[in-house]
Amino acid sequence: MNLPDLQEAKKRSNAKPTIKDALNLKSSKFKGQKFFLKTYGCQMNVHDSEEIKGILNNLNLTETLNLNEADVIVLNTCAIRENAHDKVFGFLGRIKHLKREKPNLIVCVGGCMPQQTSVAKLLQEKYPFVNIVFGTHNINKLGEMLLNVNEKQNIEVYSIEGDVYENIDYKRDSKYSAWVNIMYGCDKFCTYCIVPYTRGKQRSRLMADILKEITNLKLDGYKEITLLGQNVNAYGKDLSEGYDFANLLEEVAKIGIPRIRFVTSHPWDFTPEMLNVIAKYPNIMPYIHLPLQSGSTKILRLMGRRYTKEEYLDLYNRIKETIPGCSITTDIIVGFPNETEEDFNETLDVVKKCVFDGAYTFIYSPREGTPAALIKDNIPLEIKEKRLQTLNNIINEHSLKHNEEYLNKIVKVLITGPSEKGENKVCGYTETMKLVNVIAPNSTIGEIVNVKITEAKSFSLDGEIVIFENIC
Ligand code: SF4
Numbered sequence: 001m002n003l004p005d006l007q008e009a010k011k012r013s014n015a016k017p018t019i020k021d022a023l024n025l026k027s028s029k030f031k032g033q034k035f036f037l038k039t040y041g042c043q044m045n046v047h048d049s050e051e052i053k054g055i056l057n058n059l060n061l062t063e064t065l066n067l068n069e070a071d072v073i074v075l076n077t078c079a080i081r082e083n084a085h086d087k088v089f090g091f092l093g094r095i096k097h098l099k100r101e102k103p104n105l106i107v108c109v110g111g112c113m114p115q116q117t118s119v120a121k122l123l124q125e126k127y128p129f130v131n132i133v134f135g136t137h138n139i140n141k142l143g144e145m146l147l148n149v150n151e152k153q154n155i156e157v158y159s160i161e162g163d164v165y166e167n168i169d170y171k172r173d174s175k176y177s178a179w180v181n182i183m184y185g186c187d188k189f190c191t192y193c194i195v196p197y198t199r200g201k202q203r204s205r206l207m208a209d210i211l212k213e214i215t216n217l218k219l220d221g222y223k224e225i226t227l228l229g230q231n232v233n234a235y236g237k238d239l240s241e242g243y244d245f246a247n248l249l250e251e252v253a254k255i256g257i258p259r260i261r262f263v264t265s266h267p268w269d270f271t272p273e274m275l276n277v278i279a280k281y282p283n284i285m286p287y288i289h290l291p292l293q294s295g296s297t298k299i300l301r302l303m304g305r306r307y308t309k310e311e312y313l314d315l316y317n318r319i320k321e322t323i324p325g326c327s328i329t330t331d332i333i334v335g336f337p338n339e340t341e342e343d344f345n346e347t348l349d350v351v352k353k354c355v356f357d358g359a360y361t362f363i364y365s366p367r368e369g370t371p372a373a374l375i376k377d378n379i380p381l382e383i384k385e386k387r388l389q390t391l392n393n394i395i396n397e398h399s400l401k402h403n404e405e406y407l408n409k410i411v412k413v414l415i416t417g418p419s420e421k422g423e424n425k426v427c428g429y430t431e432t433m434k435l436v437n438v439i440a441p442n443s444t445i446g447e448i449v450n451v452k453i454t455e456a457k458s459f460s461l462d463g464e465i466v467i468f469e470n471i472c
Pocket of ligand 1: 186188189190193231
Protein backbone atom coordinates (compact mmCIF):
# COMPACT_ATOMS: atom_id res chain seq x y z
CA MET A 1 0.00 0.00 0.00
CA ASN A 2 1.31 3.46 -0.94
CA LEU A 3 -0.47 6.64 0.16
CA PRO A 4 0.55 9.97 -1.43
CA ASP A 5 2.22 12.77 0.55
CA LEU A 6 1.67 16.35 -0.61
CA GLN A 7 4.92 17.60 0.95
CA GLU A 8 6.84 15.02 -1.09
CA ALA A 9 4.87 15.97 -4.21
CA LYS A 10 6.04 19.58 -3.86
CA LYS A 11 9.69 18.63 -4.20
CA ARG A 12 11.51 19.27 -7.45
CA SER A 13 14.78 17.51 -8.20
CA ASN A 14 17.14 17.98 -11.14
CA ALA A 15 17.15 14.25 -11.82
CA LYS A 16 16.10 13.47 -15.38
CA PRO A 17 13.24 10.96 -15.71
CA THR A 18 14.06 7.62 -17.25
CA ILE A 19 12.46 6.97 -20.62
CA LYS A 20 11.00 3.49 -20.81
CA ASP A 21 8.80 1.48 -23.11
CA ALA A 22 5.24 1.12 -21.83
CA LEU A 23 4.44 -2.27 -20.27
CA ASN A 24 1.54 -2.99 -22.67
CA LEU A 25 0.81 -6.21 -20.70
CA LYS A 26 -1.23 -8.77 -22.60
CA SER A 27 -3.40 -11.43 -20.94
CA SER A 28 -6.54 -13.44 -21.63
CA LYS A 29 -7.51 -13.52 -17.91
CA PHE A 30 -10.54 -11.28 -18.52
CA LYS A 31 -11.59 -12.78 -21.86
CA GLY A 32 -15.29 -12.21 -22.50
CA GLN A 33 -15.55 -9.62 -19.72
CA LYS A 34 -16.48 -5.95 -20.05
CA PHE A 35 -15.30 -2.65 -18.61
CA PHE A 36 -17.11 0.62 -17.97
CA LEU A 37 -14.90 3.72 -17.89
CA LYS A 38 -15.96 7.18 -16.72
CA THR A 39 -13.69 10.17 -17.26
CA TYR A 40 -13.85 13.46 -15.36
CA GLY A 41 -11.92 16.64 -16.12
CA CYS A 42 -9.62 18.04 -18.78
CA GLN A 43 -8.21 16.87 -22.11
CA MET A 44 -5.22 15.39 -20.29
CA ASN A 45 -7.59 13.04 -18.46
CA VAL A 46 -9.47 12.24 -21.66
CA HIS A 47 -6.16 11.21 -23.23
CA ASP A 48 -5.12 9.26 -20.10
CA SER A 49 -8.40 7.37 -20.49
CA GLU A 50 -7.30 6.40 -23.99
CA GLU A 51 -4.23 4.82 -22.35
CA ILE A 52 -6.47 3.07 -19.78
CA LYS A 53 -8.69 1.71 -22.57
CA GLY A 54 -5.59 0.39 -24.34
CA ILE A 55 -4.47 -1.38 -21.13
CA LEU A 56 -7.94 -2.92 -20.62
CA ASN A 57 -8.20 -4.02 -24.23
CA ASN A 58 -4.80 -5.73 -23.90
CA LEU A 59 -6.29 -7.75 -21.03
CA ASN A 60 -9.07 -8.83 -23.39
CA LEU A 61 -11.74 -6.63 -21.78
CA THR A 62 -14.15 -4.89 -24.14
CA GLU A 63 -15.87 -1.57 -23.42
CA THR A 64 -19.53 -1.28 -22.44
CA LEU A 65 -21.51 1.90 -21.96
CA ASN A 66 -23.97 -0.01 -19.77
CA LEU A 67 -22.83 0.08 -16.15
CA ASN A 68 -24.90 -3.01 -15.24
CA GLU A 69 -23.00 -5.13 -17.77
CA ALA A 70 -19.57 -4.20 -16.43
CA ASP A 71 -17.14 -6.63 -14.78
CA VAL A 72 -14.60 -3.85 -14.23
CA ILE A 73 -15.49 -0.21 -13.48
CA VAL A 74 -12.80 2.46 -13.75
CA LEU A 75 -13.23 6.10 -12.69
CA ASN A 76 -10.53 8.41 -14.04
CA THR A 77 -10.89 11.44 -11.78
CA CYS A 78 -10.14 15.18 -11.70
CA ALA A 79 -8.99 17.25 -8.70
CA ILE A 80 -9.31 20.74 -10.17
CA ARG A 81 -12.80 21.60 -8.97
CA GLU A 82 -14.93 20.76 -6.00
CA ASN A 83 -17.89 19.56 -8.06
CA ALA A 84 -15.79 16.89 -9.85
CA HIS A 85 -14.82 15.61 -6.39
CA ASP A 86 -18.49 15.48 -5.29
CA LYS A 87 -19.52 13.74 -8.51
CA VAL A 88 -16.97 10.93 -8.02
CA PHE A 89 -18.08 10.19 -4.46
CA GLY A 90 -21.73 10.48 -5.53
CA PHE A 91 -21.07 7.92 -8.28
CA LEU A 92 -19.31 5.55 -5.86
CA GLY A 93 -22.30 5.79 -3.52
CA ARG A 94 -24.63 4.84 -6.37
CA ILE A 95 -22.62 1.78 -7.50
CA LYS A 96 -22.11 0.26 -4.05
CA HIS A 97 -25.18 -1.96 -4.54
CA LEU A 98 -23.72 -3.36 -7.79
CA LYS A 99 -20.82 -4.76 -5.82
CA ARG A 100 -23.26 -6.54 -3.48
CA GLU A 101 -25.14 -8.03 -6.44
CA LYS A 102 -21.96 -8.97 -8.29
CA PRO A 103 -19.20 -9.76 -5.75
CA ASN A 104 -16.56 -10.31 -8.46
CA LEU A 105 -17.04 -6.80 -9.81
CA ILE A 106 -13.72 -4.90 -9.75
CA VAL A 107 -13.94 -1.16 -8.97
CA CYS A 108 -10.92 1.06 -9.70
CA VAL A 109 -10.47 4.76 -8.89
CA GLY A 110 -7.54 6.51 -10.51
CA GLY A 111 -6.17 9.80 -11.81
CA CYS A 112 -5.77 13.14 -10.03
CA MET A 113 -8.11 12.80 -7.02
CA PRO A 114 -6.28 9.91 -5.31
CA GLN A 115 -3.07 11.96 -5.55
CA GLN A 116 -4.54 13.99 -2.66
CA THR A 117 -3.78 12.35 0.68
CA SER A 118 -7.23 13.09 2.08
CA VAL A 119 -8.96 11.40 -0.87
CA ALA A 120 -6.74 8.31 -0.75
CA LYS A 121 -7.43 8.03 3.01
CA LEU A 122 -11.17 8.50 2.51
CA LEU A 123 -11.20 5.72 -0.08
CA GLN A 124 -9.27 3.53 2.34
CA GLU A 125 -11.54 4.20 5.32
CA LYS A 126 -15.02 4.68 3.85
CA TYR A 127 -14.98 2.89 0.48
CA PRO A 128 -13.41 -0.55 1.12
CA PHE A 129 -15.40 -1.96 -1.82
CA VAL A 130 -13.06 -0.06 -4.17
CA ASN A 131 -10.52 -2.72 -5.16
CA ILE A 132 -7.80 -0.65 -6.82
CA VAL A 133 -6.71 2.96 -6.24
CA PHE A 134 -4.01 4.33 -8.55
CA GLY A 135 -2.63 7.80 -9.29
CA THR A 136 -1.45 9.76 -12.31
CA HIS A 137 2.13 8.44 -12.04
CA ASN A 138 1.34 4.73 -12.37
CA ILE A 139 -1.50 4.49 -14.90
CA ASN A 140 0.83 2.28 -16.85
CA LYS A 141 0.78 -0.29 -14.02
CA LEU A 142 -3.02 -0.68 -14.01
CA GLY A 143 -2.80 -3.90 -16.05
CA GLU A 144 -0.47 -5.46 -13.50
CA MET A 145 -2.72 -4.35 -10.61
CA LEU A 146 -5.76 -5.89 -12.30
CA LEU A 147 -3.99 -9.18 -12.91
CA ASN A 148 -3.04 -9.34 -9.22
CA VAL A 149 -6.38 -8.16 -7.82
CA ASN A 150 -7.65 -9.94 -4.69
CA GLU A 151 -10.18 -9.26 -1.92
CA LYS A 152 -7.83 -6.76 -0.20
CA GLN A 153 -8.00 -3.13 -1.30
CA ASN A 154 -4.83 -2.15 -3.19
CA ILE A 155 -3.87 1.54 -2.94
CA GLU A 156 -0.80 2.43 -5.03
CA VAL A 157 -0.44 6.19 -5.35
CA TYR A 158 3.03 7.69 -5.70
CA SER A 159 3.87 11.24 -4.57
CA ILE A 160 6.81 11.62 -6.92
CA GLU A 161 6.45 11.37 -10.67
CA GLY A 162 7.90 8.27 -12.27
CA ASP A 163 9.30 7.43 -15.67
CA VAL A 164 8.27 8.82 -19.03
CA TYR A 165 6.73 6.01 -21.04
CA GLU A 166 6.99 5.70 -24.81
CA ASN A 167 5.16 3.43 -27.27
CA ILE A 168 1.95 3.40 -25.23
CA ASP A 169 -0.83 1.24 -26.76
CA TYR A 170 -3.53 3.94 -26.83
CA LYS A 171 -7.08 3.03 -27.78
CA ARG A 172 -7.93 6.38 -29.33
CA ASP A 173 -11.53 7.65 -29.29
CA SER A 174 -11.27 9.14 -32.77
CA LYS A 175 -9.80 7.95 -36.07
CA TYR A 176 -9.39 11.51 -37.35
CA SER A 177 -8.30 13.69 -34.48
CA ALA A 178 -5.66 12.60 -31.95
CA TRP A 179 -4.19 13.92 -28.71
CA VAL A 180 -0.41 13.83 -28.43
CA ASN A 181 1.25 14.41 -25.07
CA ILE A 182 4.38 16.49 -25.46
CA MET A 183 5.05 16.88 -21.74
CA TYR A 184 3.78 15.86 -18.34
CA GLY A 185 3.41 17.83 -15.09
CA CYS A 186 3.90 21.52 -14.41
CA ASP A 187 6.44 23.67 -12.56
CA LYS A 188 4.48 26.92 -12.51
CA PHE A 189 2.83 26.52 -9.09
CA CYS A 190 0.00 29.02 -9.62
CA THR A 191 -1.18 29.41 -6.04
CA TYR A 192 -4.75 28.13 -6.61
CA CYS A 193 -3.78 25.09 -8.67
CA ILE A 194 -3.38 21.50 -7.53
CA VAL A 195 -1.82 20.23 -10.79
CA PRO A 196 1.89 20.64 -9.87
CA TYR A 197 1.18 18.32 -6.91
CA THR A 198 -1.09 15.80 -8.64
CA ARG A 199 0.90 15.54 -11.88
CA GLY A 200 4.42 16.20 -10.65
CA LYS A 201 7.30 18.15 -12.07
CA GLN A 202 7.51 19.10 -15.73
CA ARG A 203 8.87 16.29 -17.91
CA SER A 204 9.06 16.95 -21.65
CA ARG A 205 9.15 14.06 -24.08
CA LEU A 206 12.06 13.98 -26.51
CA MET A 207 11.26 15.69 -29.81
CA ALA A 208 12.24 12.60 -31.82
CA ASP A 209 9.71 10.45 -29.93
CA ILE A 210 6.91 13.01 -30.46
CA LEU A 211 7.67 13.33 -34.17
CA LYS A 212 7.69 9.54 -34.55
CA GLU A 213 4.24 9.29 -32.93
CA ILE A 214 2.82 12.06 -35.16
CA THR A 215 4.34 10.57 -38.32
CA ASN A 216 2.61 7.28 -37.49
CA LEU A 217 -0.68 9.11 -36.87
CA LYS A 218 -0.38 10.72 -40.30
CA LEU A 219 0.24 7.29 -41.89
CA ASP A 220 -2.88 6.04 -40.07
CA GLY A 221 -4.89 8.79 -41.78
CA TYR A 222 -5.31 11.25 -38.90
CA LYS A 223 -6.32 14.73 -40.08
CA GLU A 224 -5.72 16.60 -36.85
CA ILE A 225 -3.45 16.36 -33.83
CA THR A 226 -3.54 18.40 -30.63
CA LEU A 227 -0.27 18.76 -28.75
CA LEU A 228 -1.07 18.37 -25.06
CA GLY A 229 0.60 19.73 -21.94
CA GLN A 230 -0.30 21.75 -18.84
CA ASN A 231 1.88 24.53 -20.19
CA VAL A 232 3.00 23.66 -23.72
CA ASN A 233 4.97 26.91 -24.12
CA ALA A 234 7.46 25.67 -21.50
CA TYR A 235 8.14 22.55 -23.59
CA GLY A 236 11.83 21.59 -23.61
CA LYS A 237 12.91 23.81 -20.72
CA ASP A 238 13.62 20.75 -18.58
CA LEU A 239 15.51 18.85 -21.28
CA SER A 240 18.65 20.89 -22.08
CA GLU A 241 18.49 19.54 -25.62
CA GLY A 242 18.64 23.02 -27.17
CA TYR A 243 15.10 23.07 -28.54
CA ASP A 244 11.85 24.66 -27.36
CA PHE A 245 8.14 24.72 -28.25
CA ALA A 246 8.70 26.92 -31.33
CA ASN A 247 11.21 24.36 -32.71
CA LEU A 248 8.87 21.48 -31.93
CA LEU A 249 5.88 23.18 -33.57
CA GLU A 250 7.89 23.86 -36.72
CA GLU A 251 9.07 20.24 -37.01
CA VAL A 252 5.53 18.96 -36.38
CA ALA A 253 4.18 21.31 -39.08
CA LYS A 254 6.70 19.94 -41.59
CA ILE A 255 5.30 16.40 -41.17
CA GLY A 256 2.34 17.71 -43.12
CA ILE A 257 -0.60 16.59 -41.01
CA PRO A 258 -3.48 18.88 -42.14
CA ARG A 259 -4.38 20.39 -38.75
CA ILE A 260 -2.19 21.04 -35.73
CA ARG A 261 -3.49 22.45 -32.46
CA PHE A 262 -2.04 22.80 -28.97
CA VAL A 263 -3.31 23.30 -25.41
CA THR A 264 -2.72 24.90 -22.93
CA SER A 265 -0.60 28.02 -23.21
CA HIS A 266 0.74 30.04 -20.32
CA PRO A 267 1.19 33.73 -21.30
CA TRP A 268 4.50 33.94 -19.39
CA ASP A 269 6.26 31.40 -21.63
CA PHE A 270 4.87 32.60 -25.00
CA THR A 271 7.77 33.79 -27.19
CA PRO A 272 7.73 35.84 -30.44
CA GLU A 273 9.33 32.82 -32.20
CA MET A 274 6.27 30.71 -31.32
CA LEU A 275 3.97 33.33 -32.86
CA ASN A 276 6.11 33.49 -36.01
CA VAL A 277 5.99 29.71 -36.45
CA ILE A 278 2.21 29.66 -36.03
CA ALA A 279 1.87 32.45 -38.60
CA LYS A 280 4.27 30.74 -41.05
CA TYR A 281 2.60 27.32 -41.35
CA PRO A 282 -0.99 27.14 -42.63
CA ASN A 283 -1.45 23.72 -41.03
CA ILE A 284 -0.97 25.20 -37.53
CA MET A 285 -4.49 26.33 -36.73
CA PRO A 286 -5.11 30.02 -35.99
CA TYR A 287 -6.53 29.37 -32.55
CA ILE A 288 -4.94 29.97 -29.15
CA HIS A 289 -6.37 29.27 -25.70
CA LEU A 290 -4.68 31.89 -23.54
CA PRO A 291 -5.78 31.73 -19.88
CA LEU A 292 -6.17 35.21 -18.35
CA GLN A 293 -7.49 34.14 -14.89
CA SER A 294 -7.80 37.77 -13.72
CA GLY A 295 -7.41 41.25 -15.22
CA SER A 296 -6.16 42.72 -11.96
CA THR A 297 -2.38 42.80 -11.58
CA LYS A 298 -2.84 42.61 -7.81
CA ILE A 299 -4.87 39.40 -8.06
CA LEU A 300 -2.54 37.96 -10.72
CA ARG A 301 0.31 38.43 -8.24
CA LEU A 302 -1.68 36.65 -5.53
CA MET A 303 -2.37 33.86 -8.02
CA GLY A 304 1.36 33.56 -8.83
CA ARG A 305 0.67 34.03 -12.54
CA ARG A 306 3.93 35.91 -13.34
CA TYR A 307 2.42 38.52 -15.72
CA THR A 308 0.62 41.83 -15.31
CA LYS A 309 -2.58 43.05 -16.90
CA GLU A 310 -0.52 45.17 -19.32
CA GLU A 311 1.75 42.26 -20.29
CA TYR A 312 -1.27 40.08 -21.04
CA LEU A 313 -2.83 42.80 -23.22
CA ASP A 314 0.47 43.32 -25.01
CA LEU A 315 0.75 39.59 -25.80
CA TYR A 316 -2.89 39.52 -26.92
CA ASN A 317 -2.27 42.40 -29.34
CA ARG A 318 0.93 40.82 -30.68
CA ILE A 319 -0.95 37.57 -31.38
CA LYS A 320 -3.62 39.48 -33.31
CA GLU A 321 -0.98 41.40 -35.29
CA THR A 322 1.22 38.39 -36.09
CA ILE A 323 -1.55 35.87 -36.82
CA PRO A 324 -4.40 37.69 -38.60
CA GLY A 325 -7.80 36.10 -37.94
CA CYS A 326 -6.51 34.13 -34.96
CA SER A 327 -9.28 33.29 -32.54
CA ILE A 328 -8.46 33.50 -28.86
CA THR A 329 -10.31 31.94 -25.94
CA THR A 330 -9.50 32.18 -22.27
CA ASP A 331 -10.09 30.99 -18.68
CA ILE A 332 -11.19 33.40 -15.96
CA ILE A 333 -11.64 32.85 -12.22
CA VAL A 334 -13.91 35.20 -10.29
CA GLY A 335 -13.99 35.71 -6.53
CA PHE A 336 -10.36 34.88 -5.76
CA PRO A 337 -9.62 35.88 -2.11
CA ASN A 338 -9.30 39.68 -1.70
CA GLU A 339 -10.77 40.39 -5.17
CA THR A 340 -12.43 43.79 -4.75
CA GLU A 341 -15.05 45.32 -7.03
CA GLU A 342 -12.22 47.38 -8.51
CA ASP A 343 -10.18 44.22 -9.24
CA PHE A 344 -13.21 42.61 -10.88
CA ASN A 345 -13.68 45.73 -13.01
CA GLU A 346 -10.06 45.33 -14.17
CA THR A 347 -11.04 41.85 -15.39
CA LEU A 348 -14.07 43.29 -17.20
CA ASP A 349 -11.80 45.92 -18.74
CA VAL A 350 -9.49 43.25 -20.22
CA VAL A 351 -12.51 41.26 -21.44
CA LYS A 352 -13.95 44.34 -23.16
CA LYS A 353 -10.60 45.19 -24.75
CA CYS A 354 -9.86 41.66 -25.95
CA VAL A 355 -13.38 40.64 -27.04
CA PHE A 356 -12.53 36.94 -26.64
CA ASP A 357 -14.03 34.33 -28.95
CA GLY A 358 -15.07 32.41 -25.85
CA ALA A 359 -14.16 31.79 -22.24
CA TYR A 360 -14.37 29.15 -19.54
CA THR A 361 -15.37 31.05 -16.43
CA PHE A 362 -15.25 29.73 -12.89
CA ILE A 363 -16.06 30.71 -9.36
CA TYR A 364 -12.98 30.34 -7.16
CA SER A 365 -13.03 27.46 -4.70
CA PRO A 366 -9.97 26.55 -2.62
CA ARG A 367 -8.11 23.31 -3.34
CA GLU A 368 -6.78 21.69 -0.22
CA GLY A 369 -2.97 21.78 -0.03
CA THR A 370 -2.49 24.77 -2.35
CA PRO A 371 -1.01 28.08 -1.07
CA ALA A 372 -4.22 29.95 -1.98
CA ALA A 373 -6.21 27.67 0.33
CA LEU A 374 -4.35 29.31 3.22
CA ILE A 375 -5.72 32.76 2.26
CA LYS A 376 -9.12 33.46 3.81
CA ASP A 377 -11.82 32.87 1.17
CA ASN A 378 -13.41 36.23 2.01
CA ILE A 379 -15.74 36.83 -0.94
CA PRO A 380 -19.37 35.83 -0.18
CA LEU A 381 -20.85 33.31 -2.61
CA GLU A 382 -23.63 35.68 -3.75
CA ILE A 383 -21.02 38.26 -4.80
CA LYS A 384 -19.00 35.59 -6.63
CA GLU A 385 -22.19 34.46 -8.41
CA LYS A 386 -23.14 38.02 -9.34
CA ARG A 387 -19.68 38.67 -10.77
CA LEU A 388 -19.80 35.42 -12.73
CA GLN A 389 -23.19 36.36 -14.19
CA THR A 390 -21.98 39.83 -15.21
CA LEU A 391 -18.88 38.34 -16.79
CA ASN A 392 -20.76 35.59 -18.62
CA ASN A 393 -23.24 38.07 -20.10
CA ILE A 394 -20.39 40.00 -21.72
CA ILE A 395 -18.49 36.88 -22.81
CA ASN A 396 -21.62 35.45 -24.47
CA GLU A 397 -22.33 38.73 -26.23
CA HIS A 398 -18.77 38.77 -27.61
CA SER A 399 -18.94 35.15 -28.62
CA LEU A 400 -22.14 35.79 -30.60
CA LYS A 401 -20.58 38.85 -32.21
CA HIS A 402 -17.61 36.76 -33.40
CA ASN A 403 -19.86 34.01 -34.66
CA GLU A 404 -21.99 36.49 -36.63
CA GLU A 405 -18.85 37.48 -38.56
CA TYR A 406 -18.98 33.99 -40.12
CA LEU A 407 -22.48 34.42 -41.61
CA ASN A 408 -22.57 33.57 -45.35
CA LYS A 409 -18.84 32.81 -45.35
CA ILE A 410 -17.43 29.50 -46.58
CA VAL A 411 -15.10 27.82 -44.10
CA LYS A 412 -13.25 24.52 -43.82
CA VAL A 413 -14.71 22.18 -41.20
CA LEU A 414 -13.27 18.88 -39.99
CA ILE A 415 -16.36 16.75 -39.41
CA THR A 416 -15.84 14.79 -36.20
CA GLY A 417 -19.15 12.99 -35.64
CA PRO A 418 -22.96 13.01 -35.69
CA SER A 419 -24.59 16.18 -34.40
CA GLU A 420 -26.93 16.27 -31.42
CA LYS A 421 -28.98 18.87 -33.32
CA GLY A 422 -30.81 16.55 -35.70
CA GLU A 423 -30.62 13.22 -37.48
CA ASN A 424 -29.54 14.64 -40.82
CA LYS A 425 -26.72 16.64 -39.25
CA VAL A 426 -23.06 16.11 -38.43
CA CYS A 427 -20.76 18.43 -36.53
CA GLY A 428 -17.17 19.56 -36.54
CA TYR A 429 -14.81 22.47 -36.03
CA THR A 430 -13.54 25.33 -38.15
CA GLU A 431 -9.83 26.11 -38.23
CA THR A 432 -10.56 28.74 -35.56
CA MET A 433 -12.23 26.11 -33.33
CA LYS A 434 -15.85 27.14 -33.86
CA LEU A 435 -18.35 24.33 -33.46
CA VAL A 436 -20.48 23.94 -36.60
CA ASN A 437 -23.59 21.78 -37.07
CA VAL A 438 -23.79 20.86 -40.73
CA ILE A 439 -26.59 19.35 -42.81
CA ALA A 440 -24.63 16.46 -44.33
CA PRO A 441 -24.54 12.65 -44.35
CA ASN A 442 -22.52 10.58 -41.85
CA SER A 443 -20.20 9.63 -44.73
CA THR A 444 -18.54 13.05 -44.32
CA ILE A 445 -17.30 12.15 -40.80
CA GLY A 446 -13.51 12.36 -40.80
CA GLU A 447 -13.40 14.66 -43.85
CA ILE A 448 -12.44 18.32 -44.08
CA VAL A 449 -15.30 19.90 -46.02
CA ASN A 450 -16.26 23.37 -47.24
CA VAL A 451 -19.25 24.70 -45.31
CA LYS A 452 -21.34 27.80 -45.90
CA ILE A 453 -22.43 29.31 -42.58
CA THR A 454 -26.17 29.95 -42.51
CA GLU A 455 -26.83 30.78 -38.87
CA ALA A 456 -24.80 32.10 -35.93
CA LYS A 457 -25.58 31.39 -32.27
CA SER A 458 -23.62 32.21 -29.11
CA PHE A 459 -21.94 28.82 -28.84
CA SER A 460 -22.19 27.31 -32.31
CA LEU A 461 -22.77 27.88 -36.01
CA ASP A 462 -25.09 26.17 -38.47
CA GLY A 463 -24.09 25.50 -42.04
CA GLU A 464 -24.42 23.47 -45.20
CA ILE A 465 -21.83 21.78 -47.37
CA VAL A 466 -20.78 23.49 -50.57
CA ILE A 467 -18.89 21.84 -53.38
CA PHE A 468 -16.39 24.50 -54.21
CA GLU A 469 -12.82 23.94 -55.36
CA ASN A 470 -10.96 27.07 -54.24
CA ILE A 471 -12.09 28.94 -51.18
CA CYS A 472 -10.60 32.21 -50.04
S1 SF4 B 1 0.30 26.75 -15.35
FE1 SF4 B 1 -0.63 27.22 -13.35
S2 SF4 B 1 -2.83 26.78 -13.68
FE2 SF4 B 1 -1.71 25.77 -15.35
S3 SF4 B 1 -1.35 23.66 -14.62
FE3 SF4 B 1 0.49 24.86 -14.10
S4 SF4 B 1 0.10 25.58 -12.00
FE4 SF4 B 1 -1.87 24.91 -12.82
